[in-house]
Amino acid sequence: MNRIPVVFTFDNRIILAAAVSIRSLIDNAAKDTEYDIYVLHDGLSKKNISGLEKIVEDTRHTLKFHYVDKSLFTGVKKSKNSWTEIVYYRTYIPEILTDYDKVIYSDVDVCFCGDLTEVYNTYLADYEWGGVRAEVNSPAVTGCKYFPENKNKYIFWTGFMLINCKKLREEKYFPKFLKTARDFKDRVSLYDLDVINITCDNILPLSLKYCLLEAFYEFSDFRTCKDYRYLKNIYSDDEITDAIQHPVIIHYAGELGKPWRRKNVPQYYKDYIARIPKETRKYTFRDLRKRFFSKI
Numbered sequence: 001m002n003r004i005p006v007v008f009t010f011d012n013r014i015i016l017a018a019a020v021s022i023r024s025l026i027d028n029a030a031k032d033t034e035y036d037i038y039v040l041h042d043g044l045s046k047k048n049i050s051g052l053e054k055i056v057e058d059t060r061h062t063l064k065f066h067y068v069d070k071s072l073f074t075g076v077k078k079s080k081n082s083w084t085e086i087v088y089y090r091t092y093i094p095e096i097l098t099d100y101d102k103v104i105y106s107d108v109d110v111c112f113c114g115d116l117t118e119v120y121n122t123y124l125a126d127y128e129w130g131g132v133r134a135e136v137n138s139p140a141v142t143g144c145k146y147f148p149e150n151k152n153k154y155i156f157w158t159g160f161m162l163i164n165c166k167k168l169r170e171e172k173y174f175p176k177f178l179k180t181a182r183d184f185k186d187r188v189s190l191y192d193l194d195v196i197n198i199t200c201d202n203i204l205p206l207s208l209k210y211c212l213l214e215a216f217y218e219f220s221d222f223r224t225c226k227d228y229r230y231l232k233n234i235y236s237d238d239e240i241t242d243a244i245q246h247p248v249i250i251h252y253a254g255e256l257g258k259p260w261r262r263k264n265v266p267q268y269y270k271d272y273i274a275r276i277p278k279e280t281r282k283y284t285f286r287d288l289r290k291r292f293f294s295k296i
Helices: 012-027 046-056 085-096 165-170 173-183 192-199 214-218 237-245 267-275 285-293
Strands: 002-009 033-041 062-067 103-106 110-112 129-136 154-156 160-163 203-206 249-251
Touching (some): 002 085, 012 033, 012 110, 012 267, 033 085, 046 062, 085 103, 085 160, 085 165, 085 192, 110 267, 154 192, 154 203, 160 203, 165 173, 214 249
Parallel strands (some): 002 103, 033 062, 129 203
Antiparallel strands (some): 103 160, 110 249, 129 154, 129 160
């Protein structure tokens, strides 16, 4: 069996999406894959934890929860909505999961469509982490924010990360992340993405299929997607087509918004909602408000 550690970080406001992501993760695991799933949180309710635990009952996969005190991230930029301290929790993963040399991190606004063994077995060598390229790093960026302090050729999305925990622990990267987050507090706009890209200078590019934006998956012509205007500078049309035809992760970022907040939820996502425990099918007031005003 291939044992693969996968980490999520989320709070009580996004339980439905988290449940769908975990359900889709294990549903699309290869027969010889066993996921050790970890959740870093700032205070999930017992009811939510119980509901999520039901997803892995009677499976070969495990699910464990780790409480992280958000005061650890004092002095960083945050907001009252989606961008609380928890977006920085991914930087703390190597300090908690000390038994692993590398782990996979994923956001929860995703749907897994394939197994993660191939990417987990990627050799990281001296790379701090592996991620999907979002944009060429230059003053002409349009989807991200340019920082002259970021010396990388590309800006990488942090919604999916193959993390070299051994290297980050040995080289004491967590204090570096915190320092960047505090020093750049008044300048960051994409929070964890900005902080991690500025701090790290050796990032391994991974295939677009591990962070395929939903619009590319749904639109009949991906060239009409808004994000194509900068992704075309990184990926060839053939590479984009291959990712669309063989997606491993569909990420609900970009122009279509979150599927659970729409009037017309994609059928496959509806099917996953129907298969998660009833107590995890929770909608916040913000979810319902966005659905009411949704045009799709």
